[in-house]
Amino acid sequence: MKVEICNTYEEISKKAAAFIIEQVNQVPNSVIGFATGSSPIGLYKELVRDYRENATSYKDVISFNLDEYFGINKDNDQSYYYFMKTHLFKHIDIKKEHIHIPSGDSEDVLEECEFYNKKLAEHIVDIQILGIGSNGHIGFNEPGTPFDQKTHVIELDEKTRQDNARFFNSYDEVPQYAVTMGIKNILQARKILLIATGEKKADAVKRMIEGPETIDLPASALQSHPDVTVLVDYEAASMLSQNFKKSS
Numbered sequence: 001m002k003v004e005i006c007n008t009y010e011e012i013s014k015k016a017a018a019f020i021i022e023q024v025n026q027v028p029n030s031v032i033g034f035a036t037g038s039s040p041i042g043l044y045k046e047l048v049r050d051y052r053e054n055a056t057s058y059k060d061v062i063s064f065n066l067d068e069y070f071g072i073n074k075d076n077d078q079s080y081y082y083f084m085k086t087h088l089f090k091h092i093d094i095k096k097e098h099i100h101i102p103s104g105d106s107e108d109v110l111e112e113c114e115f116y117n118k119k120l121a122e123h124i125v126d127i128q129i130l131g132i133g134s135n136g137h138i139g140f141n142e143p144g145t146p147f148d149q150k151t152h153v154i155e156l157d158e159k160t161r162q163d164n165a166r167f168f169n170s171y172d173e174v175p176q177y178a179v180t181m182g183i184k185n186i187l188q189a190r191k192i193l194l195i196a197t198g199e200k201k202a203d204a205v206k207r208m209i210e211g212p213e214t215i216d217l218p219a220s221a222l223q224s225h226p227d228v229t230v231l232v233d234y235e236a237a238s239m240l241s242q243n244f245k246k247s248s
Ligand SMILES: N[C@@H]1[C@@H](O)[C@H](O)[C@@H](COP(=O)(O)O)O[C@@H]1O
Pocket: 035, 036, 037, 038, 039, 040, 066, 067, 130, 131, 132, 133, 134, 138, 139, 140, 160, 164
């Protein structure tokens, strides 16, 4: 894994944006895997700014989002569909028919998972953007998820629901289940770009990079991927060994 320790969230967001913009400029019909959560918001702001200033076009880009809450309709302002629309998609020229986000309110959720896996199998994601949960989850793959799992329904950890409660009126409103790309899908991307900030992520970041590869820390699965870039601030990097900090 390439680990870059940055001074500010702004620096992380700019570096991440440059990574995506370079990909889209080189290959206009790139397939980009998008993530939600607060970590990539700065990156999306930068992409929108660049779109307005430099007209980088997304008209041929195909997108796949990692996950969606289960039991939430896409027009609900807590849905990840709504998040992507608000923070990125409505500001750029990506085509609606090129956007893929698992549906959180399909009548048959297992069929939805199968459909999403089928769509994913028709493409190779060029860059998958990731955040990381404080319990080491990626997408919504909670601790204990087998690494060979593809898109599936998952019961959210209490920790995850507590962490995400800040976006809802109360803890009880946080959905109990989600639909998420599996770790197997995530590892099939050509490149992975993970963003983590703040000391709440420090333990998960250390275990992702320096700990054993274990289903107890889902992000440790990334150790077996050949092209992962991790952008962190000093707080998120604070538990990494000194050796590691120097060599990065
Ligand atoms: N499912 C999302 C993840 O994709 C995200 O990476 C993570 C961290 O979120 P944040 O960036 O807000 O800390 O939690 C959420 O639950």
